[in-house]
Amino acid sequence: MIAIACDHGAVALKEAIKAHLTQRGLEYKDFGTDTADSCDYPDFAGPAAQAVASGECDRGIVCCTTGIGVSITANKVRGIRCALLSDLMSARLTRQHNDTNMMALGAGVVGEKLALEIVDTWLDTAFEGGRHQRRVEKMMAYEEK
Numbered sequence: 001m002i003a004i005a006c007d008h009g010a011v012a013l014k015e016a017i018k019a020h021l022t023q024r025g026l027e028y029k030d031f032g033t034d035t036a037d038s039c040d041y042p043d044f045a046g047p048a049a050q051a052v053a054s055g056e057c058d059r060g061i062v063c064c065t066t067g068i069g070v071s072i073t074a075n076k077v078r079g080i081r082c083a084l085l086s087d088l089m090s091a092r093l094t095r096q097h098n099d100t101n102m103m104a105l106g107a108g109v110v111g112e113k114l115a116l117e118i119v120d121t122w123l124d125t126a127f128e129g130g131r132h133q134r135r136v137e138k139m140m141a142y143e144e145k
Helices: 008-023 042-054 068-075 088-096 112-124 131-144
Strands: 002-006 028-030 059-064 082-084 102-106
Touching (some): 008 028, 042 068, 059 068, 068 082, 088 112, 102 112
Parallel strands (some): 002 028, 002 059, 082 102
8 A cells, every 4th residue: 555645746646656556556545635726735744744653554655846845854754764865766765765655756857757657666776685684773773852
C-alpha cells in the first residue's frame, strides 16, 4: 500500500501517479488534496507520512510544486526517511543506500514522464543492507537525541 498526497500545485501529477500505480497493480491510499484551490501542504503530507510510519502504508509519495515543503514535512514524522527526487540515479541510490520509505517530487521541477520513471525506479529498487544498514541506524538514532 502506497500513501500518496499533494498540495494544490501537484494535483495533476498526483493523479498521473495514481493511474500509473493502478496500471502496475499497486494499491494506494490518497491523502489529498483533490483540487487546485490553495491549501497547506502539511495538512496532506503529514497524514501520509504518519500512515507510513505507523505501518498502515508500506511507502509514501508526496508532491508539491517543488517537493521541498512536502519532503520537510514528511521528515518531521518519526521513522520517516523521505528523499526529494528529480533524477533516476538518486531514486535508485536513495533506496539502495538510505532505505527511504517516502519520496517527494516537485511537479514544477520534473515533468510527468520523468516523474513516473523516478517512481518506478524508487519502487523497484531494494535496500542493499550491509554497511548501509549501520549508517541508516546511526541516522535514525538522531530521532532519539
